[in-house]
Amino acid sequence: MLEFYILFLNFIIILTFIFFILINNIRTLRIISFLFSIILFVSTFTVTWNTDFSTILIKPISVVISNYLKISLTIGLDQCNILFLLLTTILFPIIILASWTTIKFDFKLFYLLIFLSEYFLINVFLSFDLLFFYIWFEATIIPIFIIIIIWGAKSNKIRAALYLALYTVTFSIPFLFSIIFLYYTYGTTNVYFLMYNIVLDIKVQKYLMWFFFFAFCVKLPVFPLHLWLPEAHVEAPTCGSMLLAGILLKLGYYGFLKFFWQFFSLAILEFNNILITICTIGCVYTALIALSQSDFKKIIAYSSVSHMNFCLLGIISGEQMGLLGSFLMAMGHGIVSTALFFLVGIIYERTHTRLLIYYSGLSIVIPAISFFMFIFIISNFGFPISLNFIAELLILIGIGSINVLLLILLGIYSVISVAYNLWLYVRMFHGTIKNAVYNTFKFNDLTTIELKVLIPLFFYNISLCFCPNILIKNIIVFIIVIYYK
Numbered sequence: 001m002l003e004f005y006i007l008f009l010n011f012i013i014i015l016t017f018i019f020f021i022l023i024n025n026i027r028t029l030r031i032i033s034f035l036f037s038i039i040l041f042v043s044t045f046t047v048t049w050n051t052d053f054s055t056i057l058i059k060p061i062s063v064v065i066s067n068y069l070k071i072s073l074t075i076g077l078d079q080c081n082i083l084f085l086l087l088t089t090i091l092f093p094i095i096i097l098a099s100w101t102t103i104k105f106d107f108k109l110f111y112l113l114i115f116l117s118e119y120f121l122i123n124v125f126l127s128f129d130l131l132f133f134y135i136w137f138e139a140t141i142i143p144i145f146i147i148i149i150i151w152g153a154k155s156n157k158i159r160a161a162l163y164l165a166l167y168t169v170t171f172s173i174p175f176l177f178s179i180i181f182l183y184y185t186y187g188t189t190n191v192y193f194l195m196y197n198i199v200l201d202i203k204v205q206k207y208l209m210w211f212f213f214f215a216f217c218v219k220l221p222v223f224p225l226h227l228w229l230p231e232a233h234v235e236a237p238t239c240g241s242m243l244l245a246g247i248l249l250k251l252g253y254y255g256f257l258k259f260f261w262q263f264f265s266l267a268i269l270e271f272n273n274i275l276i277t278i279c280t281i282g283c284v285y286t287a288l289i290a291l292s293q294s295d296f297k298k299i300i301a302y303s304s305v306s307h308m309n310f311c312l313l314g315i316i317s318g319e320q321m322g323l324l325g326s327f328l329m330a331m332g333h334g335i336v337s338t339a340l341f342f343l344v345g346i347i348y349e350r351t352h353t354r355l356l357i358y359y360s361g362l363s364i365v366i367p368a369i370s371f372f373m374f375i376f377i378i379s380n381f382g383f384p385i386s387l388n389f390i391a392e393l394l395i396l397i398g399i400g401s402i403n404v405l406l407l408i409l410l411g412i413y414s415v416i417s418v419a420y421n422l423w424l425y426v427r428m429f430h431g432t433i434k435n436a437v438y439n440t441f442k443f444n445d446l447t448t449i450e451l452k453v454l455i456p457l458f459f460y461n462i463s464l465c466f467c468p469n470i471l472i473k474n475i476i477v478f479i480i481v482i483y484y485k
Contacts, residue, residue, distance in 0.1 A: 003061060005047045006075060006126070012036055012043075013119045017112070026107050033111045034096050040118065041089035048082050060128055060192075074190055075126040079475060083327075084125045084254055087334050091246045092118050094456060098342050099239040100449045102349065106150060114243075117143035121247060125254065130179045130189040134172070137219075137255070140248060141168050144232075144240060151237040160235035163228040167218050171225065175215030178208045195262045205267035212259060213275075219252030222312060223282030226305045233301035234354075238345025241297075245304050246338035253308065253330050256315050257323075268316070275316045280406060282309035283413045291420040295354045296347075299424050300340045303380060306417065307333050307388075313410075314395040322398020327475050328468060329391035332379070335464070336388065339376045339457040343369065346450055347428075350443060356424070361433035365443040370429045372446075372454050379461055381421045382414070387464040 016036045060076035103110050120140045127133040148161040183189050186198055218225045233241050283306050290302035314326025363370035379386030400407040
């Protein structure tokens with residue numbers, strides 16, 4: 001089944017690229033891009049449905065690249081990466097729909113970059129070899145870098161793209177050195193061989209842990225390495241922000257979930273207090289920054305940073321409840337933040353300003369947008385209709401079992417999160433609309449295409465809250481087998 005799935009994915013991607021070369025009609029390009037992204041999702045869902053992950057940890061395929069260097073490409077499925085593959089293939093059709101009317105030029109290049117990004121992401125999650133994981137991990141920066149430069153919103157887009165590239169590449173270089181060190185020391189970079197057959201010396205763990213930590217932190221991103229993300233979000237087009245928040249931020253989280261505790265369990269115990277302190281400060285600090293912003297897209301951007309710091313806390317806690325909550329929050333954040341960036345994007349398209357001072361009483365003129373904004377805003381701070389509610393509760397239980405003081409600080413963070421989310425919604429949609437603003441801007445409610453983007457995200461958000469066992473039944477096996485082996 002896995003062999004067929006891998007061949008089918010590559011066949012679809014290659015076929016898509018061929019169509020992009022041969023076809024110049026814009027409408028045809030959009031339809032083909034959307035249909036092929038749907039096919040990728042259906043194929044991933046079919047593999048998930050037909051594979052018993054309750055007893056199978058991994059189904060690897062190894063292809064020898066070099067006998068002399070003992071390098072082989074190992075790919076496979078387990079209970080963890082299949083869910084990230086599902087999230088990726090679910091969101092890409094939605095991102096393509098979101099770009100239907102927002103991308104005005106260079107359509108062929110844009111859809112080529114979108115599919116290239118999806119191909120790189122699929123390979124990241126399928127890789128069970130550290131060297132190839134690193135290659136695909138870094139390659140994912142290329143499409144979003146070009147998207148920001150070409151379709152970015154303002155004159156600062158080049159600076160934002162350079163921030164993204166410099167931060168991520170600079171802090172990933174030590175990660176590459178650590179992979180090379182593991183290869184020359186143990187003769188392989190196969191993840192599961194290193195995990196089950198090698199116990200790293202505590203001194204080696206102390207050094208390598210920080211190399212891995214910074215590479216994943218900057219992708220997540222974790223305070224204080226988060227400075228590139230608000231810039232990238234503000235300057236990126238709407239679909240670029242959706243791609244960043246929905247999937248690309250999950251790469252750092254996936255790296256932590258997959259490798260961190262398994263390789264560096266002894267070193268983490270020694271530095272656990274430092275790591276928890278960094279993440280706690282990151283949660284509270286970025287939430288306070290979000291509360292002070294006047295640009296509504298920056299509020300959502302800082303909210304993403306705060307949530308991903310909170311996710312990392314669940315992993316670092318090492319508690320089963322914290323780990324489970326962390327994973328659920330990553331999945332929930334992928335859906336909710338994607339929807340919020342789409343909503344602020346379509347409001348910006350109508351008004352051409354992101355400053356909150358110009359907004360008031362929008363629920364009067366755009367009630368449908370107001371409804372969806374309300375649903376996803378309350379989901380963003382963990383109201384009980386969203387998966388984030390279950391996730392935050394589990395993380396708080398996990399952290400509370402370690403330190404009650406931390407639980408109090410995170411309780412303050414939760415209050416701040418509620419404050420800036422509700423303040424944003426009330427400031428924009430409640431009150432009396434200003435006549436000057438109403439006469440200046442075009443306040444059209446949701447179009448058919450925009451509704452087609454939001455309804456699936458709304459459905460995923462609500463259904464995952466009421467049926468979280470769809471995710472839990474797989475990830476709980478992964479947590480028990482990997483973290484408590």
